Amino acid sequence: MRHYLKFFFDPGFDRRKLTPRLRQDGSVDLYDLGYVQNVMAGEVVAQWLPTEKAPPDADPRAFYSEKVFPYGLGCTPDPGNPDRLVSTVNGYVAFENGRITVRRTLVVPGDVGFHTGNIVFVGDVTIEGAVRAGFEVVGRNVVVRGLVEGARIRATESIVAESGIKGSDNAVIRAGGNLRTKFCENAELHAGRNLLVDASSMLCHFYVGERLAVKERLVGGTATCRGSVYVGEALGGGLRTQTKLLMGYDPELISRDRALRIKIHRTNERAMALRREVGPEGRAGKELAEELAALERKLASYQDLRHKLWLNRHGGENFLVCRVIVPGVIGANVEIGIGEAVMDAPDGARDVLFRYYDGDVVMSSPAVKR
Structure with missing residues (x-):
């Protein structure tokens, strides 16, 4: 039978x-x-x-x-x-x-690219090769042995990029827990808990729930962190490259605010260009006017969302726990904000600690008590 x-x-x-x-x-x-x-x-x-x-x-x-x-x-x-x-x-x-x-564990034996497509998995993922630009990997814990290019990676728990991240302004890496990478360039990195860069970071945007550590250099871009930032060799550098640290706030709130500000800026630019083109006569003029009106409605919507974002924030920040620890040197064009207090960090300062005290950012030395 x-x-x-x-x-x-x-x-x-x-x-x-x-x-x-x-x-x-x-x-x-x-x-x-x-x-x-x-x-x-x-x-x-x-x-x-x-x-x-x-x-x-x-x-x-x-x-x-x-x-x-x-x-x-x-x-x-x-x-x-x-x-x-x-x-x-x-x-x-x-x-x-x-x-x-x-x-429970998926092993991809080579690169993630056009022969694999995006990888969306409910368990742990190990990529033996690289993650090519334009592709996405989703999993619980994600390990990438090769280089991460301009890709998107999301993990509910941890991410490890063993060969580093070279994002070309298109990489967005999100870990619900910890994130570790060899190095990172031109990428957006989110870690719900801690983020560790084993070498250097250049022109990246960090959003970190607890602690950020960069063993060598952190140059350019922004870092938003609730707790502490440690930079081993050099923070900032280059007169034309600004490095901004914002401490104490919810990093995901700052991330959403940044995304809205980018949309507002781009919409404003397009609206300004249309205002120069709109004429009183003809079909083209009417079509441009309609597009301009739609852009202005979109602009108002973005501004309203940004207002509500800050109006509804949970608060509860503790700026007193925030630290920026630099055993190495401070380079040019570094701004450190803790809460609403802001300091232009002195170029050339060495072995220093920044913290919040009585409404101001204060600097002291040494960076770490020995």
Whole structure:
């Protein structure tokens, strides 16, 4: 007697034969190849059904002489329904060597690029190669062995970029917990807890929930941090490169504020250009006037959102715990803000500590008591 096992995934899935997903408009998405078959804990991955319910094109592997689940790691028969096989973990489901398995860690053996598409996974991800510009990786904990280019990486817990991040102003890296990278350039980095740069940072934007540490140089860009910032060798440098630190505030609030300010600036620029072009006569003039009116409504909306953002902030900041610790040297054009107090850090100062005291930013030495 034959028994039919319905798979709730593709048992013949082969990552070597991926094809782009078809959009509703008939075009294809070259970044979405469906690299992984995600399942959540408790989700049904297979179920015994009467043989007559098998479709005509049923996979030959779905028929068994005995009603015994072919399963391995990460799944088990459902205690409430012995005809169902359920996942016991969040992970990816596969049919390997005749067994259904669910694994919590996904290893991508090379680069993330057009041959893989974006990687969106519910468990831990290890990328053995690079993450190429324009692609996205999502996971719980993410490790990238190669270089991160102008890509987007999101992790609910930690991210490690072992070879560094070279973002070309397009990399956005978000870790719910800790983030560590060899170096970083022209990127936006978010860490819910701590962020560590093993070498240097140049022209980056940091948003850190607790502590930021850069072992060598931090030059250019901005760093927003609730707790402490440590820079080992040099903070700032270059007359044309400003380095700004803002301490004590919610970093994600500052991030959203920055995004709104960028939108306001770009919308303003376009509106100003249209104002110069709008004429009183003709179809073109009317079309431009309509576009200008739409831009002005959008501008008002952005400004209202920014006002509400600060109006509804939770508060509760403790500026007294904020520290900027620089055992090395302060370069040119460095601004340090703790709360509403701001200091232009003195160029050439060495082995110094900045903190908040009585409404001001004050500097003392040494940076670390020995």
